[in-house]
Structure formats: structure tokens, C-alpha cells
Amino acid sequence: MATIKQVAKRANVSVGTVSNVLSDSPQVNPLLRARVLAAIRELDYHPDQVARSLKVRQTKMLGMIISDITNPFFPQLIRGAEDAALAHGYLLVTFNTDDRVEREKQALSVLRGRRVDGVLLIVAPAKGDNTHIKATMAAGVPIVCLDRLPHGIQVDSVSTDHIKGAQVCVRHLLSQGHRRIAMITGSMELQTAQDRLEGYKAALKEARLKIDPEMLREGDFRLEAGHRLTKDLLLQRVRPTALFVSNGMMALGAIKALEETQLSCPKDIAIAVFDDLPLAGVYRPYLTSVAQPTHEIGYKGAELLIQRVEGKMTSAKPVRILLEAELKIRESTTAKLISP
């Protein structure tokens, strides 16, 4: 690997001059510049960013901590963040935690050791265990939270307006004539799950319907739960005519349950789901869903983080960006009215 020194020697100039042409400094003699450029090419010289980082005290690297890249929600998010990062000359380093706080701590520690300039964080569900996050911020590493907001911390964030998204979706179900609308929620430890439930309740309240606890089930965002709880709901004395599922994986479980019980969607029961699955518009039934602007969350999050990193965003209080979800109405809720 060629060094700046070797380049300087070959071009017969000082390292300072090489450095100047690299950062295309205003005044360098064109002749020297040409010699330097030639030397760089001849030696296949790639400036050592490690050495540079040490000197300038910034790595131009961003950390990103997510739960599991294998979950279809995250790739878009990561891609968004990476696109923004790259556009600003930053590199993105990702870290999977599988939603375990221990691994989140480890990730933060490693990332701090690597001197990343900032981190994008999708917090793992942790009942108030956030000292590691606070410590990182205290050490001067900016953090922007994506999607979920950690409890008890003032921190920048970018997320979807889950309340409103859910509300709009349930409104849609109501507008289709449904009155007995069941909901399968996520784990109530998660803010996002709470918000989605809140939106559901708000929509019902608007319609002057009372919330029936029999129509509510708490799940955990996984397929099995959706499957089990849907069956459960279908065995009720009075069956719901519509089902609002709190995330995509559970909706798949719900569909499986319908198949097993020979019920058809939307004829026998309508289904709407928070989160758009990549294939929601490909497989039958095409699912009505609340699509989050996933790529945008990642993109905006990274941009905000970079602003903080570069000191261009100096608001003392945390910035909280809320993005709108988009209701995609598909066949799973659009059959003609069902009489209750």
C-alpha cells in the first residue's frame, strides 16, 4: 500500500503538497499538481482514512443498530440510511441485536470504540434500562432513534405517526360498514404497539362505538401469535366482521388461520394490517395495509444525524420527526358490505 510519503517522493514534492492536492486546496502549482496526480495513479494510491480519522478526529462512519436485518421491515430502513450516508460521504456500519438489550450495549460499546461519528438506533424493548444510551450521548456521540422511541430519554427521533396511521386504517374499516372490529396488538411493552392500539381506540371513539375487550388480543409481532389469536377470535360467540392486525407477520398468521377455518377474506371477514409486507400486493388476498415510509425514515434519520454530527443542527431540545403512513386499500377490505 502506497503512502502519502511515497507519492510525495515520486512526484518530487513535499507531503504537504500532496495533501493539498488531495483536498484540492486553492493554490497549487498546476505543474506540481499534475506530477502528484500522476504519482497517485502510478502507485494506485488510496489515502489512508484511518490515519486521516485519527488526525481530524472524525471517522465519517455512522453506526446503525437494528434488531434483525432478516425482518423484512429493516432492509428498506437500512437502505434509506445508507443512501443518505453515502450521499454525505459517510459509511454505515450495521449491527444486529435480535432485540436483546445486552447486545445493544455491546453494539454501542464497539461502535464507540470505533469512534463512529454518530449512531442510528432502533431501540430494543427494555424496561427503562437505558444508561448505556445516556452514557453514549453524554460522551458526545449523537444518537438518532428510528421507528421506536426509548422511554425516559430526550433524544432526536424519526418515526411514523403510528397513532394516526392506525386511526385512518380503522376509519376505513368503519366506512366499509364494519362495527365489530377486532384488533391483534403487538407486545404492549413497545411504544409502537401502544400507539397503534391508541389509534384504533380513537377511531372507534370517533364513531361512538365502545371498546369491547373481547375484541382485543395482545400478540408479539410474530406469525404464530397472529395465527393463534385469530383462531381465538373466530371462536368467540359473536365473531368480528373485520380484523386489524398490528403488523405484517401476524397478518400472515391470521390468513393461515382463516384458511384453516375455511373462512374467506374479505367475504367472511375483512383484514387490514399495520405495515406493508413486500409481497402484500402480490399474493392473494392482496392486503389492505398501513405502509410506513420506511426508506424515508432511514434517509431522514441519517440526514438528521449527520446534521447533528456536523454541528449544523444545534437545537438543544430533541427533534422529533413524525412521518405519515399511507393507507393502501386492497381487496382484503373492499368486498361489499357485510350485514352484521
Add this chain to the structure above:
Amino acid sequence: MATIKQVAKRANVSVGTVSNVLSDSPQVNPLLRARVLAAIRELDYHPDQVARSLKVRQTKMLGMIISDITNPFFPQLIRGAEDAALAHGYLLVTFNTDDRVEREKQALSVLRGRRVDGVLLIVAPAKGDNTHIKATMAAGVPIVCLDRLPHGIQVDSVSTDHIKGAQVCVRHLLSQGHRRIAMITGSMELQTAQDRLEGYKAALKEARLKIDPEMLREGDFRLEAGHRLTKDLLLQRVRPTALFVSNGMMALGAIKALEETQLSCPKDIAIAVFDDLPLAGVYRPYLTSVAQPTHEIGYKGAELLIQRVEGKMTSAKPVRILLEAELKIRESTTAKLISP
């Protein structure tokens, strides 16, 4: 951010001693060690890996160049690589190229500047344009190719045995009594697409059937192509009774085409697909598919790369690891239908 010097001062020892306890060097006086550890805790000291990297001439970072994380094939691959990297103390930096050679070059250049210790590469389709890859290897940066093999380069690689996987799959179709088996291939520029076709041909040859060009269509691994080409095939004078699709996205297009033509699978036509979609066993029809050991490819690839990086793998000639695909037989190719 605390430095090693500050820690030394606070613990009343020399920086050398601090360095020793950090690398838990054999002999350090337990008393001093305790003092150092205390100082580290008090100062929330995280050793600067940037400085360390500069000194020891290795970053413990691996680059990974993929086409698009948003494509459902990659997350598992990345996760596998990351799991292996982390287990060995390496960090993974990913880079999306959208299959464009220009971006692949850029990625390689950036990664070299960052002084990654090695790179995992899923090559973009490039007709022989591989000087950037050769130059990187010549500069002493080990490369391991995943999934696809670049043309005209001797390089370590880990991939699925596409030929065999396709062959086994088509054999299965034959065993179900099919004789007119159509295939929608990927872009013939890609080695993987060629291999899958080769497996198809091999299976037919075994069965002493001749290859009918009318049963072959070249696609591009995207949904639209699958949709269009399937329709095309169904309009033939003699319709195929089975269809082997070269990847998951195109299979979805094929299913869409069936729906539109009111044909049912597998009653009217069987479908088998190379690549397992995340939801292949969830949505109907459950698709018979050739599942690649995706996580394992990533994992083994990273392990191999790390061996090269650490000089534990010194074989001069490239190592070429071929992993077996697994045929998952589901309802899309099995005679009797589960529901109408």
C-alpha cells in the same frame, strides 16, 4: 473522550502498563491492574480502535459488497457474514451497488481507503470488466466472492451448486410425471442463470427427453419478466404442464399470470422455483422451491475470508466452496390439491 494517557495518569501508571492490562498481558501486578481497571471505569474509557488500527496495520473491518439489501435474498447472506465476522471480532461494512459496475468500483475504492482487511463480494454482472477486482487483490486485499463467480479471475468463492440444485428440482418434476417442462431463466449474462439452465438440461437429458426451445424463455430475475414470459408460454400451441422458474421474484410474476388466465396451480400447471422466498410456505400456493443455504454462504464466506486475512489459509490456488441446495417440496408441484 478519555485517552490511554488520561487513564494512565489517573491510575498512576505508565501508558505501557495500561496497554498491557488492556491486552491482558501475562504479568501485570494485580494491584496496578485493579487501579487501571478502576480508572477505565471511572473515565468511561473506550480504547480508540482508529489509533490502534493505524499502529497495528489492520482494521478488523470487512467490507461486503452486494447489489441491493432490499432484495430478499441478501439479508440472510449479510446476517450470516455478520455473525461470522462478529464471532471473530470483525465489523462488517456493507455497500449496495444495485448491480452497477461503476458503483462496485466506487465501493472497492472506498473500502480500500478505509483499509478494510478483506472484502466479501457479490459481483455485479460485468462482461469481463474486472480490473478493479484484480487491482484490489494485487494490492493485498483478500477477496472472497459469494453466490456469483466473476468471469476470468482466480478468486476464493462460496456458492450454491446451482447446477445440481436445478437438476434435482427438475428431476422432481419429472418424477411427478411431467414431460413438457418449461423454464424461465435468468439473464444469461449471469453464471448462476447459466448454471440453473444447465441443471435443467442435464435432468432432461437423463430422462432422455430432448430440449425444446419453445419451452425456454430468458428473463431477468424480475417479477415483470416472470409475468410476461409465463403468459407467453401459456399461449403456446402445446402448453407446458410444469414450469421451472429461475428465481423467486419471477415465480411471483408467474403466479400472477396464472391467476389472470384462470389456471390453477398445481392442477393445471405445476410450478417449481429456484430460490426460496421468505413467504413461500405461507402464501398459497405453497411453492416448491430450491432453497439455498443463504445464511451459511455468508457465514462460510466470512470465515474463509478471515482465514485469508489472518494468513491461516495459505493455499495458493483459490478455494471454491460449493454448498448444497435443498429441495423443498410443497403443494405447487404435488398432485393432489389441499383446497379447491
Add this chain to the structure above:
DNA sequence: TTGAAAGCGCTAACAT
């Protein structure tokens, strides 16, 4: 405009 040199935080070789 260009060159010389200090110093970023760490490791490792050497001195004590």
C-alpha cells in the same frame, strides 16, 4: 506557493 515538523492515540521494542 511550498516545505518541515508536530502530534492525533495507540503498540511494541527497548531501557530500566
Add this chain to the structure above:
DNA sequence: ATGTTAGCGCTTTCAA
């Protein structure tokens, strides 16, 4: 066993 120090490759004063 512990301390001292050179130097990794770069940027950035400061001098010439």
C-alpha cells in the same frame, strides 16, 4: 514488572 519512546500516515500549523 514497569516506564519511556519511536512511529504508524495523515493534516495542519508555521517558516521560508
